[in-house]
Amino acid sequence: MVGLVGILVLAGAPLWLPLPQQPSVDLNDPAVIGAGRILFARSCSVGYCHGAEGRAGGGPRLRGKPWDPGYLYRVTAEGIPRSSMPGWKEKLSQDEIWSVVAYVMSLSDPEKSSAAEVASAAAPGSGESAPESGQTTGLTEPLPEGSKAQAGLAGEPDKGRELFFDAADDLNCAQCHRVRGMGAEIGPDLSGVADRPARQILRDIVLPGARLSSRPAFFELTTVAGERLMVLKAGEQEQRIRFYDVTALPPVRRTLGRDQVESLEPQPGSPMPHAYGQRYTLKQLADLVSFLKAAEPGSSSAVTLEDLLGNRREPR
Amino acid sequence: MPAKPAWALSASMLLLFSIAVFPIASAETVDSRRLIEAAKEPQNWLTYSGTYDAWRYSPLDQINRENVKRLAPVWIFQTGKVDGGFSCTPLVADGVMYITTPWNRVFALDAVTGKEIWHYYHPEPEDFGLLYGPWNRGAALGHGLVFMGTIDNRLVALDAKTGDEVWNVEIENMQQCGCNITGAPLVVKDKVVVGVTGGDSAHRGYLNAFDARTGRRAWRFWTIPGPGEKGHETWKGDSWKYGGGATWMTGSYDPELNLIYWGVGNPAADFYGGDRTGDNLYTDSIVALDADSGELKWYYQQIPHDVWDWDTAYECVLLDLPVNGKKRKLLINPNKGGYTWVLDRTNGEFIGAWRFVENLNWIEGIDSTGKLLGRMEPEVGKPTLVCPAIGGARSWNHGAYSPKTGLFYNTGIEWCQTLTVQKEDPRPGETFFGGVFELKPTPKGEPGSHLDAVDPLTGEKKWSYTSKYPLLASAVATGGNLVFTGDPEGDFFALDAETGKKLWSFNTGSGHRGSPISYSVNGRQYIAVPAGWGSAMAGLMPQIWPEVEDFPGGSALIVFALPD
Numbered sequence: 004m005v006g007l008v009g010i011l012v013l014a015g016a017p018l019w020l021p022l023p024q025q026p027s028v029d030l031n032d033p034a035v036i037g038a039g040r041i042l043f044a045r046s047c048s049v050g051y052c053h054g055a056e057g058r059a060g061g062g063p064r065l066r067g068k069p070w071d072p073g074y075l076y077r078v079t080a081e082g083i084p085r086s087s088m089p090g091w092k093e094k095l096s097q098d099e100i101w102s103v104v105a106y107v108m109s110l111s112d113p114e115k116s117s118a119a120e121v122a123s124a125a126a127p128g129s130g131e132s133a134p135e136s137g138q139t140t141g142l143t144e145p146l147p148e149g150s151k152a153q154a155g156l157a158g159e160p161d162k163g164r165e166l167f168f169d170a171a172d173d174l175n176c177a178q179c180h181r182v183r184g185m186g187a188e189i190g191p192d193l194s195g196v197a198d199r200p201a202r203q204i205l206r207d208i209v210l211p212g213a214r215l216s217s218r219p220a221f222f223e224l225t226t227v228a229g230e231r232l233m234v235l236k237a238g239e240q241e242q243r244i245r246f247y248d249v250t251a252l253p254p255v256r257r258t259l260g261r262d263q264v265e266s267l268e269p270q271p272g273s274p275m276p277h278a279y280g281q282r283y284t285l286k287q288l289a290d291l292v293s294f295l296k297a298a299e300p301g302s303s304s305a306v307t308l309e310d311l312l313g314n315r316r317e318p319r
Numbered sequence: 320m321p322a323k324p325a326w327a328l329s330a331s332m333l334l335l336f337s338i339a340v341f342p343i344a345s346a347e348t349v350d351s352r353r354l355i356e357a358a359k360e361p362q363n364w365l366t367y368s369g370t371y372d373a374w375r376y377s378p379l380d381q382i383n384r385e386n387v388k389r390l391a392p393v394w395i396f397q398t399g400k401v402d403g404g405f406s407c408t409p410l411v412a413d414g415v416m417y418i419t420t421p422w423n424r425v426f427a428l429d430a431v432t433g434k435e436i437w438h439y440y441h442p443e444p445e446d447f448g449l450l451y452g453p454w455n456r457g458a459a460l461g462h463g464l465v466f467m468g469t470i471d472n473r474l475v476a477l478d479a480k481t482g483d484e485v486w487n488v489e490i491e492n493m494q495q496c497g498c499n500i501t502g503a504p505l506v507v508k509d510k511v512v513v514g515v516t517g518g519d520s521a522h523r524g525y526l527n528a529f530d531a532r533t534g535r536r537a538w539r540f541w542t543i544p545g546p547g548e549k550g551h552e553t554w555k556g557d558s559w560k561y562g563g564g565a566t567w568m569t570g571s572y573d574p575e576l577n578l579i580y581w582g583v584g585n586p587a588a589d590f591y592g593g594d595r596t597g598d599n600l601y602t603d604s605i606v607a608l609d610a611d612s613g614e615l616k617w618y619y620q621q622i623p624h625d626v627w628d629w630d631t632a633y634e635c636v637l638l639d640l641p642v643n644g645k646k647r648k649l650l651i652n653p654n655k656g657g658y659t660w661v662l663d664r665t666n667g668e669f670i671g672a673w674r675f676v677e678n679l680n681w682i683e684g685i686d687s688t689g690k691l692l693g694r695m696e697p698e699v700g701k702p703t704l705v706c707p708a709i710g711g712a713r714s715w716n717h718g719a720y721s722p723k724t725g726l727f728y729n730t731g732i733e734w735c736q737t738l739t740v741q742k743e744d745p746r747p748g749e750t751f752f753g754g755v756f757e758l759k760p761t762p763k764g765e766p767g768s769h770l771d772a773v774d775p776l777t778g779e780k781k782w783s784y785t786s787k788y789p790l791l792a793s794a795v796a797t798g799g800n801l802v803f804t805g806d807p808e809g810d811f812f813a814l815d816a817e818t819g820k821k822l823w824s825f826n827t828g829s830g831h832r833g834s835p836i837s838y839s840v841n842g843r844q845y846i847a848v849p850a851g852w853g854s855a856m857a858g859l860m861p862q863i864w865p866e867v868e869d870f871p872g873g874s875a876l877i878v879f880a881l882p883d
Contacts, residue, residue, distance in 0.1 A: 044741065048755045051450045051519075051855035055739075055757040058862050082448055085422075089448025094749075168495045168747075170523070171545065173536075177492050184446070185494050243483075248533070255534035256487040 027098050030072060030105040039106030042099055046091065057110045062087065066110040075104040157305040158286070163294025166287055173252045174276055182295065189235060189247050189254055190275065197296050201310040204292045209280035212272040221274040222246075225265040235274055249274055285311075349412050349460045349479075351508045355574045361798075362839040364411045367457050367503040368717065369795075369836065371572040372637035375719035376796045377837035381844035382881060383799035387813045387823045389881055390846065394433030396876040400424055403454040404853020405874040406716075408503065408793070408834035410460055411847075416838075417479075418849065418876055419455040419503075423469045427482060431840050433878065437482035444471040449493060450750060451516035451567070452501050454854055456715075457834070461506035462531045468500025468513045474529060476511075486534035490515060496522050497748035503569045507579060507610045510537050514566025518584035518630055519752055521745035524564030524602075526581055528613055538613030542566060542583045542601050550600035558595035561745035563587030564602045568715055571635040573648070573664060578607045578616055580637070580650055580664065584630030590697065590740045591626070591753025598623035603631045605652055605660075607667060617667035621652075621660050621689075626696060626740070627681050628709055628752075629656035634717050635664075636727065640776055642670055651720075651775050653729055656681060657712030660689075661776060673778025675713070675771065676731040678706040678761040697754075699740045706735035708758045710856045714791050717834060720775060721796035724816050727775035728802045730790040734766045734863060735759045758862035766863055770794065770804060772819060782819030788864060791856055793834035795846075803846055805831025807857070807870060811848050811877070829873025832857065846879045 028035045047053045057065035079100050082090030091100060167176045168186070177186035182193045196204055206213060220236035224246065234246035235254075242261055247254045283291065285308060293306040347353075349365055357365045361378040368375050382390060396418075398405065403421035410417045416430040423441035428434065447453065452470035459466040464476045464485060472493040476485045490513075493499045498517025505512045510528040517524055524542035529535065542564035544550035554562060563586050570581035586595060586602040601615075603622040608615060621631050636651040650664035657679040661670040669689035683693030697703040710732065718729030740754040760766040768789040772781040792805040796816060805811040807830035813823040830852030837846050851874035861868040 044755055045743065046750075051858065052750075054859070054862060055737075055755040058757060062858060064861065064868065082446070084445050085443050085447060087447060087450055087452065089446075094746075165747075168492065170491050170496060170525075171541075177495065178489075185492050187489055187492070248535070251535055253488060253490075253536060256484075257534060258484055258486070 026072060026076075026101050026104070028101045028105065030101065030108055032105070035102045035105045036109045038099075039102035039104070039109075042095065042103050043106050046095070047103065052087075057107060065107050069111055070108055072104050072108055075107055076100060079103055156289075156309075157307050158289030158291070158293030159305070160290070160294040160297045162287070163290035163292070166283070166291055167294055174278065174282065176291070178253050179249075179275070187254070189249075193295055201292050201296065201306045202312070204295055205288060205311045208283075208288065208291065211275035211277060211279075221270045221272075223266075223268045223270055225268075226259065227263050227265050229265075233270070233274065252276075347413065348463045350462065351506070354461060354506060362411075363413065364409065364836045364838050365460055366410070367408050367459065367505065367569045368571070368634060371574065373571045373634040373717070374636065374722070374796075375717055375793065375834070375836075376721055376798075378798040379837050379839055379844045380798035380800075381839070381842075382797065382801065382837075382846065384801060384815055384822060386881055387799070387801060390813070390823055390825070390879045391882060392825070392877055393845070393880045394878050396426070396428055396433045396435075396878075398424060398426065398851075398874040398876070401851065401872040401874045402853065403452065404832040404857060404872070405849040405851025405876075406454045406456050406833045406854060407849050408457040409836050409847050409849065409876065410458060411836070411838040412460055412479075414840045415479075416847065416876075417458050417460065417465055419458050419467055420874055421453040421455060421853070423453075423455055423467060425458060425465060425467055425477060425482065427465075427479070428876075430838060430845070430878075431843075433876075439475075439477050439482040439484070441467075441469050441471075441475065444493070446494070447471070449497065449499055449516075450519065450855070451499055454501055454832075456501060456569070457503035459504040459506045459511060461511070462509075464531065466504045466506065466511050466513075466531075468502065468504055468515075470499050470501065472496065472499040472515065474500065474504065474511065474513050474527075474534070476531070476534060488529060488534045488536070490527060495748050496520070497750065498522050498524075498565065502567050505569050505572065505579070506531060507572050510610070512570065512579060512581075514568065514570075514581065516565050516567040518563040518565030518567065518632075519587060519589055519628075519750055520563070521561035521587060521747050521749055521751040522565075523560055523562060524566055524583065526566040526606075526608070526613070540606070540608055540613045540615065542606070544600060553597040553600045555594060555596045558745075561587060561747065561751060562595060562599060562602065563589070563751070565630070565632065567630075568632045568634065571637050571650075572610065573637055576648075576665060577610050578664070579610050580605060580607055580635040582630070582632040582635060582652060584632045585625050585628045587751040588743050588745070588753025589626075589628040589751070590738060590756075591699065591742055592624055593699070593742060594744075596624070599625070603629065603654075605631060605635060605650065605662060605667070607664070619660070619662050619667040619669065619689075621654055621658075621672075622656065622691065627656060627705060627738075629654055629681075629711070631655075631660075633713070633715060636718070636720055636775070637664060638720065638775055642776065649776075651727065653713055653718060655707075655711035655713065657707055657731070658685060659729070659775075659778060671776070673773075675729060675773070675778060676707055676733055678733045678735060678763075679712065680704070680706045680735075697738050697740045699742055702737045702739045704735055704759065704762070705738045705756075706761060707732060708734040708736040708859075709738075709756050710734065710758075710789065710859055714789070714856050716791050716832070717793040719794040719796040719802065721800075721802075721816055723798060723800060724772070724796075725774070726772040726781055726816065728770060728772050728794045728796055728804075728816075730768060730770050730794070730804075732766075732768045732789040733761050734789070735761050758859060760863055770802075770814070770819075772802075772816070781817075784814055784819050784821070788867065789856065789860065791854070792831035792848075795835045795837060797837050803835050803837075803848070805833075805835070805848060805850065807831065807852060807860070807867065809850065809852075811835070811850065825879070827873075827875070827877050829871050829875070830857070843880055848877055848879075850875050850877055
């Protein structure tokens with residue numbers, strides 16, 4: 004993806020920046036600028052960000068400034084760490100990011116900008132939201148195997164995602180687990196399970212203690228005041244102990260002085276709730292596994308009941 | 320500084336710890352009784368608005384109209400965090416001041432000298448990327464702890480004496496919900512109540528209360544009713560899942576009624592309402608919740624099916640005043656759209672609504688029952704002039720009420736925008752505006768701003784102070800018959816509470832977006848103001864006033880007193 008490394012001088016300070024590939028689209032093509040304009044209106048000019056046509060909002064003014072396209076591409080794709088500027092590479096395709104760059108470049112020059120406005124005004128559907136990039140998977144895609152074509156038997160990653168993060172469910176997975184950079188870091192990061200067999204993922208959800216590779220730091224903590232907590236150790240100092248209280252969810256990270264701790268008893272098994280086999284339907288479990296198996300947003304990972312329960316050896 | 324041993328675990332679990340550098344005199348813990356009776360401690364500023372009724376009034380009168388011209392700075396504290404603007408309300412308890420800054424730094428300072436007692440630096444989220452923040456409006460005190468909501472959507476409790484983290488709970492993954500915390504929490508009895516942003520994101524809003532001692536969630540009030548709940552029918556299809564309804568400011572509390580009052584923000588998408596036909600409860604509503612259970616006792620929706628982004632998020636000022644000769648328990652709530660609503664706070668009954676800006680075209684008026692008259696609904700794809708602009712006829716910065724004058728001191732902004740509504744589909748956790756806007760001056764003249772002294776019941780104006788640029792700092796009224804506030808050019812000034820005459824002014828070197836307070840230690844009265852230009856509104860202003868883009872940022876807490 005990233006080819007050369009070059010030097011750009013920004014705000015007086017030289018920065019080493021990786022240069023992206025050459026633009027994948029013609030940055031001067033009015034149709035590209037027009038497409039960028041629609042994406043910009045939807046994603047960048049919103050509310051308190053860069054303002055209508057880059058006239059500044061909560062974020063900086065982009066209009067009327069001499070931009071380097073490579074810099075714009077990088078900042079748009081990667082975002083700016085520790086700022087309100089998010090990276091868009093997970094949400095927009097490379098071509099789409101380049102079209103946004105083309106549009107912002109066009110704002111340095113009012114004549115080109117008005118040309119783009121004319122072009123996009125003539126395009127059908129302008130003013131409407133742009134078509135979604137990277138169509139979602141699941142049942143909307145043609146399914147290769149006969150068994151998957153049977154309605155209701157295949158998991159839908161998008162629905163699995165909703166379950167994983169469902170804020171209305173106090174036992175949602177994201178309270179403790181992280182996947183692809185989102186969610187809490189209390190339990191294991193699940194980003195790596197995508198290439199595991201579906202059956203194994205299912206087993207780890209419904210029988211969390213069955214396959215513990217190492218003993219988790221799971222304890223019953225009793226305080227001097229008599230309070231009993233189920234905790235995961237999160238750190239220790241000479242005088243203090245830090246832990247996640249998982250007695251009730253959402254988990255709370257707490258810090259207590261050692262003098263406040265009466266006892267700390269190691270617990271067998273997994274701290275993960277054992278209720279998921281009853282809480283979710285088979286279809287929902289298939290949705291969750293499909294979501295976890297999706298290596299990246301939008302990739303096809305539909306899992307069937309046969310993948311979950313059958314004896315057939317599935318390809319990794 | 321004493322070195323502290325590192326936590327013996329992996330790097331990802333290591334967190335920044337505060338470092339105590341200065342011992343503090345032991346003082347009585349701020350408990351729920353002291354919070355309820357905060358008005359009896361004029362020397363302190365114990366809650367976000369000074370007292371639970373959101374008056375922002377200090378009875379202190381050592382600094383008064385005669386001597387205010389001698390007011391001079393006595394100490395300055397530089398926080399070192401400039402980006403985002405310094406928008407906090409300082410808290411003061413027993414000679415110790417607590418302030419919060421952008422990126423969630425907390426400082427405990429000696430309120431007499433400004434010397435640091437401890438600091439807490441919250442780990443800065445690498446992949447922040449949210450449009451709400453990085454500013455923070457303040458902390459809350461109670462039970463020996465200091466509570467702060469964070470820009471990565473956590474509520475943290477710190478030991479008030481040392482700044483050490485006692486507990487820390489994640490409300491919801493900030494990227495997933497597209498929300499976080501920028502407002503100050505409210506401690507009510509044994510709980511800490513805190514709202515979230517997210518009104519301009521595809522997100523379903525809520526208000527959470529946590530056990531102050533353990534951090535366990537005590538209750539959650541969803542601002543959008545779910546399936547099977549009353550009010551759910553006011554949302555079309557799945558729109559309730561993404562309908563906004565943020566709780567981003569700080570509510571009020573009436574201990575006698577045991578009710579918490581909280582303003583609920585706009586529905587999302589902000590401007591495109593075609594996919595959420597219906598009234599969209601409880602967006603743009605004041606909700607009254609039982610403080611112990613979070614149960615809804617009553618609600619009043621100011622704007623059914625808002626399509627202009629007029630959140631009902633601002634302060635709920637609690638006043639007991641006669642209405643037609645009969646004393647009533649009232650709630651006064653200025654709305655972003657340019658009207659202030661007056662409600663009976665025992666039951667939510669509509670008493671009246673009064674307008675506080677001239678430039679307002681989204682309705683023609685409000686009738687005696689509270690119904691909006693002559694709504695102007697912008698059409699999809701057609702640029703429409705809407706007044707006021709999205710920044711509001713007033714921004715979140717708070718007004719003040721003085722029981723001495725009986726007047727409410729509140730700002731108004733005269734500005735407009737061209738709004739182009741666009742159909743938009745929700746993407747969970749992503750911004751969800753449904754339109755774009757561009758700020759414009761008013762059709763009939765110069766844009767500008769004013770601080771008005773009004774009758775809180777009727778809006779009748781006693782005096783008005785005008786300003787070239789939008790006034791975006793809160794006001795504080797004092798027993799010395801003064802009103803203090805600041806402007807974007809850095810002037811911090813005192814007005815005569817009865818006449819509006821400017822009596823004193825001091826330029827702090829950066830514009831004002833925060834909330835001044837007054838307190839006293841050992842019999843000496845102080846005025847404290849956070850100075851530091853920034854925030855979303857500051858970012859929008861160059862669309863009308865291009866020179867504002869170059870206004871310098873800052874982040875200094877400046878404290879004034881009369882010379883010894």
